[in-house]
Amino acid sequence: MHTQDQPLIFELSKEGRIGYSIPPLDVPEVSIDELIPSEYMRTEDAELPEVSELQIMRHYTALSKRNHGVDSGFYPLGSCTMKYNPKINEDVARYPGFAHIHPLQEEETVQGAMEMMYNLQTTLAEITGMDEVTLQPAAGAHGEWTGLMMIRAYHEANGDKERTKVIVPDSAHGTNPASATVAGFDSITVKTDERGLVDLDDLRSVVGKDTAALMLTNPNTLGLFEEHILEMAAIVHEAGGKLYYDGANMNAIMGYTRPGDMGFDVVHLNLHKTFTGPHGGGGPGSGPVGVKKELIPFLPKPVLMKKGDAFTFEYDRPQSIGRVKPYYGNFGINVRAYTYIRTMGPEGLHNVSEYAVLNANYMMRKLEPHFDLPFNQHCKHEFVLSGKRQKKLGVRTLDIAKRLLDFGYHPPTIYFPLSVEEAIMVEPTETESKETLDEFIAAMIQIAKEAEENPEIVQEAPHTTVIKRLDEATAARKPILRYEKQ
Amino acid sequence: MTFRYLPMTEQDKKEMMEAIGISSTEELFKDIPEEVRLKRSLEIEEALPEPELVKYMSQLAAKNMNTKDYTSFLGAGVYDHYTPSIVNHVLLRSEFYTAYTPYQPEISQGELQAIFEFQTMICELTGMDVANSSMYDGGTALAEAALLSAAQTKRTKIIVSKSVHPESRSVLATYAYGQNFEVVEVDTENGVTDLEELKQVVDDSTACVIIQYPNFFGQIEPLKEIEQIVHQEKGMFVVSSNPLSLGVLTPPGKLGADIVVGDAQVFGIPQGFGGPHCGYFAVTKKLMRKVPGRLVGQTVDENGKRGFVLTLQAREQHIRRDKATSNICSNQALNALAASVVMTALGKQGVKEIAMQNVQKAHYAKKTLAEKGINVPFEGPFFNEFVVQFNRPIKEVNKKLLDHGIIGGYDLGKTYPELENHMLIAVTELRTKEEIDQLATVLEGL
Numbered sequence: 001m002h003t004q005d006q007p008l009i010f011e012l013s014k015e016g017r018i019g020y021s022i023p024p025l026d027v028p029e030v031s032i033d034e035l036i037p038s039e040y041m042r043t044e045d046a047e048l049p050e051v052s053e054l055q056i057m058r059h060y061t062a063l064s065k066r067n068h069g070v071d072s073g074f075y076p077l078g079s080c081t082m083k084y085n086p087k088i089n090e091d092v093a094r095y096p097g098f099a100h101i102h103p104l105q106e107e108e109t110v111q112g113a114m115e116m117m118y119n120l121q122t123t124l125a126e127i128t129g130m131d132e133v134t135l136q137p138a139a140g141a142h143g144e145w146t147g148l149m150m151i152r153a154y155h156e157a158n159g160d161k162e163r164t165k166v167i168v169p170d171s172a173h174g175t176n177p178a179s180a181t182v183a184g185f186d187s188i189t190v191k192t193d194e195r196g197l198v199d200l201d202d203l204r205s206v207v208g209k210d211t212a213a214l215m216l217t218n219p220n221t222l223g224l225f226e227e228h229i230l231e232m233a234a235i236v237h238e239a240g241g242k243l244y245y246d247g248a249n250m251n252a253i254m255g256y257t258r259p260g261d262m263g264f265d266v267v268h269l270n271l272h273k274t275f276t277g278p279h280g281g282g283g284p285g286s287g288p289v290g291v292k293k294e295l296i297p298f299l300p301k302p303v304l305m306k307k308g309d310a311f312t313f314e315y316d317r318p319q320s321i322g323r324v325k326p327y328y329g330n331f332g333i334n335v336r337a338y339t340y341i342r343t344m345g346p347e348g349l350h351n352v353s354e355y356a357v358l359n360a361n362y363m364m365r366k367l368e369p370h371f372d373l374p375f376n377q378h379c380k381h382e383f384v385l386s387g388k389r390q391k392k393l394g395v396r397t398l399d400i401a402k403r404l405l406d407f408g409y410h411p412p413t414i415y416f417p418l419s420v421e422e423a424i425m426v427e428p429t430e431t432e433s434k435e436t437l438d439e440f441i442a443a444m445i446q447i448a449k450e451a452e453e454n455p456e457i458v459q460e461a462p463h464t465t466v467i468k469r470l471d472e473a474t475a476a477r478k479p480i481l482r483y484e485k486q
Numbered sequence: 487m488t489f490r491y492l493p494m495t496e497q498d499k500k501e502m503m504e505a506i507g508i509s510s511t512e513e514l515f516k517d518i519p520e521e522v523r524l525k526r527s528l529e530i531e532e533a534l535p536e537p538e539l540v541k542y543m544s545q546l547a548a549k550n551m552n553t554k555d556y557t558s559f560l561g562a563g564v565y566d567h568y569t570p571s572i573v574n575h576v577l578l579r580s581e582f583y584t585a586y587t588p589y590q591p592e593i594s595q596g597e598l599q600a601i602f603e604f605q606t607m608i609c610e611l612t613g614m615d616v617a618n619s620s621m622y623d624g625g626t627a628l629a630e631a632a633l634l635s636a637a638q639t640k641r642t643k644i645i646v647s648k649s650v651h652p653e654s655r656s657v658l659a660t661y662a663y664g665q666n667f668e669v670v671e672v673d674t675e676n677g678v679t680d681l682e683e684l685k686q687v688v689d690d691s692t693a694c695v696i697i698q699y700p701n702f703f704g705q706i707e708p709l710k711e712i713e714q715i716v717h718q719e720k721g722m723f724v725v726s727s728n729p730l731s732l733g734v735l736t737p738p739g740k741l742g743a744d745i746v747v748g749d750a751q752v753f754g755i756p757q758g759f760g761g762p763h764c765g766y767f768a769v770t771k772k773l774m775r776k777v778p779g780r781l782v783g784q785t786v787d788e789n790g791k792r793g794f795v796l797t798l799q800a801r802e803q804h805i806r807r808d809k810a811t812s813n814i815c816s817n818q819a820l821n822a823l824a825a826s827v828v829m830t831a832l833g834k835q836g837v838k839e840i841a842m843q844n845v846q847k848a849h850y851a852k853k854t855l856a857e858k859g860i861n862v863p864f865e866g867p868f869f870n871e872f873v874v875q876f877n878r879p880i881k882e883v884n885k886k887l888l889d890h891g892i893i894g895g896y897d898l899g900k901t902y903p904e905l906e907n908h909m910l911i912a913v914t915e916l917r918t919k920e921e922i923d924q925l926a927t928v929l930e931g932l
Contacts (some may be wrong), residue, residue: 005791005792008603008894009830010603010606010618013833017657018835019831019833019835021570021834022568022836022839022915023918025846025847027850027922028850030849030850032842034704034844035867036867037867039710039734039736040736040867041735042732042733042734042736045834045838046607046610046611046732046737047610047831047834048830048833048836053831056572056576057572057575059500060600060827061579061597061886063582063596063597063599064579064581064596064602065581065596066593066594066596067582067585067593067594067595067596067597068590068593069583069584069585071529071580071584075586077586082584082586085584088536090583095543095547096547097546097547098545098550098759099552099756100553100554101500101551101757102558102566102893103757103759103761103892104560104562104564104772105551105560106881106885107737111549112547112549112550113550115546119531126528138626138813141814141815142813144813145664149663152664173804174804175804175813178806178813179805179813181662181666181808181809181810182665184664214653216758224517225518227517227518227519229519238860239839242562248918253518255524255527255835256515256518256523257518261495261522262522263522267894269716278767279584279587280582280583280818281583281584281587281588281600281820281823282586282587282588282619282780282818282819282820283816283818283820284761284817284818285763286762300660304565313878316677319831321663322656322657322660323660324660325623325625325657326625326656326657326761327759327761328759328760329562329761330761330912331758331762332758332759332761333761333762339543342534342542342543343489343491343534343536345530345531345533346528346530346532347533348489348492348841349528350494355492357514357515358494358499361502362502378514378516378764379516411864415880418884430491430492430494431492431493433493434493434501434502448800451553462592466595467787467790467791468787468789469788470787470793471786472785474785475783475784476646476798476800477794479648479774479781479783479797480783480785481602481605481616481781481784481797482609482615482692483603483606486790
């Protein structure tokens, strides 16, 4: 990594420099006073930087060197599915016929885009075992909320207004309860048993007439398959609730099983995880939602339909929850996901899950002697270690994560799920070679050894990054959220 | 069959299975109950080798009429603007696009600094104190502004002008239904919010008033007057604004806005059939700790060296869980990066020059059309869009224009029944005088 401090772009600015080129105005110029009243004319300039094109390129190149992506090195960030982002996807998404079309063009002029969307939504319906899919939600959490809103509309349409509770496991991602709140539900927690699975007795005790839905990730956030899924589905369905599938961990089961076959009524997928949409440093993502037949009337509108050979958006959907996003979703990410699916086909996607699971189990067994493993059964695409043993030696999971930076790795997810003490959640993905896995395993074993023999080196890590550990407390107490000219 | 994204060899697989103590990978899936196992192949299309896939996707793309081949006067929230070549070169630095959210600041300084710069640029344009790292898009940002307003004022009545983008209002309605908010829509008069009606509906139960500036019809709303009406009743003033227009227009922050939202699509983000774009969310200092989404802050490391971190995370869903007022997790970081590159390339001068060209060209177009006898119903000042009226369905007009290689304007009758046969025309800096004149000629012939 680039170790020199990189000035802010504003600090490189010098009056009079530009980084753009447009033709001079070619229509007769009219005095601006005649067009816009002076009270609406800006009097102070926006202080945007003034730099040349090369300065911009050098600035962002320097910043990129201070950033770690999947292309830079191994990125076993649990629950995030940091797999390889295929380059052809980037090319295809930039074809003018995809990138430079307007969402409000007449439908006849964008049939290719609509065909792509239709193919993607029917493909995702088959992969998840659902009856229909909407591509409108922009991200996973947005999909969760969309799905819950449909469940709410469904219950209300049945005159079932007392269903105000959404059940989430204690190991759930924070977006689950937050999405429930934004959809107008209260969330209640169901416990995890000693095997890391939802406690069925506890589930029975919390389910009732007020249950709107159970939200579940399967495999769950501990990387374990909820093997009692059919009993769980029966418990929830018998109480009149719906089953919601958080597709964050879909990478583990493609071609092996489908949420629709497990009894789920609503599913969201994270196309930026399983289907390589890249993560982009935090987004954009895409969070399509699939539903079973009885929830179809509640899908967000418009709904993309095929009529004869033509594709059309249907707006006349009286029971729809309405729009969740302007236009039709994050189309550009959907193009990438579809390109990926067409690269892999049915056999390829099955292999993806096979290798994602094989890689995770291999790493788990290799690391088991050196770290605590709270759940011993085979995992799926990820596994959770506990840094309890190292904590007793004064080395916390955070230190282990920081030490991994010195080896050139992005660390695993840490301190999540909340139910595991000093959690270290590793998700290798299927796109990594055995050599990479072995090197990472060796680094982890070395760190475990350092914790015993030379804890300071771990406690004081990282040693090789462009910057040391940052003062996050001051950042939050006295926030500086923008550059101010001195 | 082998796949280029899957590196495991048969030998690797064998060794790994030995290490695990299994003889087949099937054993790893035994915890999936028989009854739910998929006992057939997925019925999806077979894999395509790269050259065939390129061909197939190119053919699909070629079925669409794009705004590089056609001259577009379609805007209505999504615009065809100049994008410097440099943008794509930055975006393709894969250290940015293949990274996750910058939760490990020591190896994410590049992304964090780029977002910190983005936040600063949005503050500069909007005249606000604090901007977040981005939202999904302008429409959902607007709905989130309503959620924040309701949480802040502990009131539930959301007032929105009908001159706000219809699709944003639809999104707002869905969010409001989730939260049991009452949404009151205020009519327009001569293309801008009807202030008399607004005065009547704003009261002490009003959480916020949402105004678009310039509005959906391109008109510049009288923010000064509206600000007084809202603040008199201690509601929040939410302004949704095209950030390019703020190169010339008074920033909403200077006119008393509490929350400013919008979409940075105008800065180098392709229209892309409606997404992904890049919502922004800016507030006054008072609301800093209530902002949804991620915020990047400046701090120092152990050696006193400047660095950047995600901060004020106590606001966010992964900490607050069911107490959160927003569930946003992913944002549009890569598109915020694109917008930053464009705001940087344009800089202080460029953003003014380009905004000014939009004003000049749109006014030239309006004048030219009016001279051809086409009715331009709204008289007020506007930025780069205006409404024209025809005596026939817009679909017919646009069909005619398409025959001449022109993508016509937005058919307002689709969302405003009272504006049947009205078209919203957008003229950006990319439209030449020749193209505008051609538009006028074709329309005159109708």
